[in-house]
Amino acid sequence: MEYCQLLNNCISAVAPGITALPNMPKYLAAIVILLTLLLPACGRGPITSQADVIIVGAGIAGLAAALEAADKGAEVIVLDANSVGGGHAVKAGGLAMVDTALQRDKGIKDSPELATQELLAWGEDANPEWVKRYAEDSGTEVYDWLVKLGVEFKLILPTPESSIPRFHFTKGTAVHVVLPMLREALKQPNIRFLWSINADALLLAEDRVIGIQARNLRTGGTFQLYGGSIVLATGGFQSNIDLVTSHWREPRSSPGRLLIGSGQFANGSGYLLAAEAGAQLQRMDHQETFVNGIPDPRDATNTRGLTVTNRQAMLISEEGNRFVDEALPSKDIEKAVFAQVQQKFWMVFDTDGAKKLGVRGAAWLNTNSVRDEIINNPALIVTAANPEELAAKLGITHTSLLNSLQTYNTSARKLISNPPLYALQLHPLTRKSMGGPAINKNAQVLSTTGEVIPGLYAAGELTGVAGINGSYGGSGTFLGPSVYIGRIAGAAAAADSSFPTGELEVISTEKSALDLDGYWHYKVAHDVVYANQLDCDSCHKQTPMAEVASNQQLLTRLQTCLNCH
Numbered sequence: 001m002e003y004c005q006l007l008n009n010c011i012s013a014v015a016p017g018i019t020a021l022p023n024m025p026k027y028l029a030a031i032v033i034l035l036t037l038l039l040p041a042c043g044r045g046p047i048t049s050q051a052d053v054i055i056v057g058a059g060i061a062g063l064a065a066a067l068e069a070a071d072k073g074a075e076v077i078v079l080d081a082n083s084v085g086g087g088h089a090v091k092a093g094g095l096a097m098v099d100t101a102l103q104r105d106k107g108i109k110d111s112p113e114l115a116t117q118e119l120l121a122w123g124e125d126a127n128p129e130w131v132k133r134y135a136e137d138s139g140t141e142v143y144d145w146l147v148k149l150g151v152e153f154k155l156i157l158p159t160p161e162s163s164i165p166r167f168h169f170t171k172g173t174a175v176h177v178v179l180p181m182l183r184e185a186l187k188q189p190n191i192r193f194l195w196s197i198n199a200d201a202l203l204l205a206e207d208r209v210i211g212i213q214a215r216n217l218r219t220g221g222t223f224q225l226y227g228g229s230i231v232l233a234t235g236g237f238q239s240n241i242d243l244v245t246s247h248w249r250e251p252r253s254s255p256g257r258l259l260i261g262s263g264q265f266a267n268g269s270g271y272l273l274a275a276e277a278g279a280q281l282q283r284m285d286h287q288e289t290f291v292n293g294i295p296d297p298r299d300a301t302n303t304r305g306l307t308v309t310n311r312q313a314m315l316i317s318e319e320g321n322r323f324v325d326e327a328l329p330s331k332d333i334e335k336a337v338f339a340q341v342q343q344k345f346w347m348v349f350d351t352d353g354a355k356k357l358g359v360r361g362a363a364w365l366n367t368n369s370v371r372d373e374i375i376n377n378p379a380l381i382v383t384a385a386n387p388e389e390l391a392a393k394l395g396i397t398h399t400s401l402l403n404s405l406q407t408y409n410t411s412a413r414k415l416i417s418n419p420p421l422y423a424l425q426l427h428p429l430t431r432k433s434m435g436g437p438a439i440n441k442n443a444q445v446l447s448t449t450g451e452v453i454p455g456l457y458a459a460g461e462l463t464g465v466a467g468i469n470g471s472y473g474g475s476g477t478f479l480g481p482s483v484y485i486g487r488i489a490g491a492a493a494a495a496d497s498s499f500p501t502g503e504l505e506v507i508s509t510e511k512s513a514l515d516l517d518g519y520w521h522y523k524v525a526h527d528v529v530y531a532n533q534l535d536c537d538s539c540h541k542q543t544p545m546a547e548v549a550s551n552q553q554l555l556t557r558l559q560t561c562l563n564c565h
Contacts, residue, residue: 074228088263127466261306
């Protein structure tokens, strides 16, 4: 403990003199960051614990499961590989919900019957039972439930898959849904969070899942957690390119270049855990792949991407031909792109269109960074004074480009005619998983023979949200169903929290060497601080410059999420 106390004293001594990170001497910044990284590895003995319900994943589905299980009186442990909660939902948009109070207040008449019909038509092969259940229950079990937690929905937008508006938004992104859920969970005395913890394996006894073999991603220490029941809510597998391509859906042609557009921890770990326990994996080739991706210029690995949109642009193939009506719904554009052999195509726009270019997928994006790092980046965009020059730079015939421009300008409200012209090559981008472990109506995981695996539950994107989307993801039909299925899983797991008889084996080790795998979010957050020239007090005014050690400190720090999100 003397070593750890020394680190605490060093940080306490240095931190008060720091007023702004961008102006801090580099050697001092390095010392503070190193000390802060080392501190969490101190003073931690072996962890051995048990709870009625253990939930793997603190995303929107895992949080819903935790809140529901705790409400039923269960002692709950939630572990997450990240050092913060919320998962990919903090960067997502809205939730699709049916027959809500907000719809009625705005004079929008909706019904579960109409929603079921339209969701099934859009998804083409969606699970009719789950679609019907969600359409019937989402107004009360998702919308009303979230409102009681403090979520404020302000806006409902129309979407291509629905004849009436169902896409509900808060005052911003879904971070304003996640934060009230996290805030409520941190207030519950029977919910305990373990951060930067990876679930390496499920523990079984007499064919029942009874726990987790866990690993601390910061220290490397391993330990066991025992639970009366286990809920897997680990998210999708769209950041695991090997899994994505091995389950690539026919007859779509394989992409020439596939960018990663999913969450950092959407690595498919939950699928492997479930499969090792004998789970039936279904619809694994049902994947939502965006076709409007570009390489992230700040990604050193050159594998991750951003999404772009532009209502004043046309899409042309590598031959220079306009191959799709840009106003069509997303799934029709996706079909047109994947019908091409290499999916090499370009978004073409002019000076007016450059002002309409929208880019999403990173906290550092703003008007200036989009201009400087994307529009003015020759590694991403080809610029030309006229169509002839653009055609020559793209290696296509002048005639093809002129014909495409003429076709577009004939039908478009805004012409592409104000030079210079820009061409931005787009790539397929992984996004969401629509398949996974099969579950029954209680969110219990089913085996390859269709039988319940005792003690094991699953929720959220890991399950492909129970097939509610079918082959084509709808707007808001991941977040809403994730909350819904998470609540079902949490309630059922709490009612099924029976421990096996006999003495449990305890295995625990600790590794003293520093492991940086568990500091991903720490690095990303501080990169944004430096880029946006924020000062330390933006996040540390009310909490120490070290790892938070209590739920109350986490509650205090929650509002700082909005600095980036």
